[in-house]
Amino acid sequence: MEVFFGNSGTEAVEGAIKLARYHTKRDKLIAFYGCFTGATLGSLSLTASKSTQRKNFGTLLGGVEHIPYPYAYRCELGHTKETCGGEIIELLEQQIFKRLFAPEEVAAIIVEPVQAKAASSRRRCFPAGTSAHLQQTRHHADPG
Numbered sequence: 001m002e003v004f005f006g007n008s009g010t011e012a013v014e015g016a017i018k019l020a021r022y023h024t025k026r027d028k029l030i031a032f033y034g035c036f037t038g039a040t041l042g043s044l045s046l047t048a049s050k051s052t053q054r055k056n057f058g059t060l061l062g063g064v065e066h067i068p069y070p071y072a073y074r075c076e077l078g079h080t081k082e083t084c085g086g087e088i089i090e091l092l093e094q095q096i097f098k099r100l101f102a103p104e105e106v107a108a109i110i111v112e113p114v115q116a117k118a119a120s121s122r123r124r125c126f127p128a129g130t131s132a133h134l135q136q137t138r139h140h141a142d143p144g
């Protein structure tokens with residue numbers, strides 16, 4: 001096991017982006033609306049919490065797409081905790097992977113288990129079921 005000591009969350013995310021791109025030789029990154037992953041330029045490209053956090057910093061990293069964060073407790077689409085999150089997998093497969101890029105081009109999907117800094121100021125938790133779905137979806141992206 002290797003350990004990376006950093007001074008901040010954003011440094012950890014910068015390291016994760018570089019490691020994922022270097023190791024996979026892919027450039028696409030998927031993050032969730034509402035996430036706060038840091039304020040340096042790479043991490044800020046994933047951050048999608050408040051537009052003021054990105055304002056006046058110009059074009060950020062390319063290859064980044066954002067998708068809605070599933071939130072079973074107050075699901076905007078009326079899902080229950082059992083079904084919430086399925087629409088994310090559907091969106092990934094039917095929109096992102098079909099229309100934008102193939103899963104083989106994805107270096108990483110960055111997930112906050114708890115979104116604590118979302119613009120709504122409410123803490124939101126990622127449904128356990130969705131994590132399992134994401135693990136299944138991963139097989140599309142994993143090298144054969």
Ligand SMILES: Cc1ncc(COP(=O)(O)O)c(C=O)c1O
Pocket residue numbers: 007008009010011013036037038039112116117
């Ligand atoms: C999930 C997550 N990642 C990254 C960061 C960025 O951390 P820092 O402010 O230490 O750079 C935060 C900060 O709140 C965070 O909540």
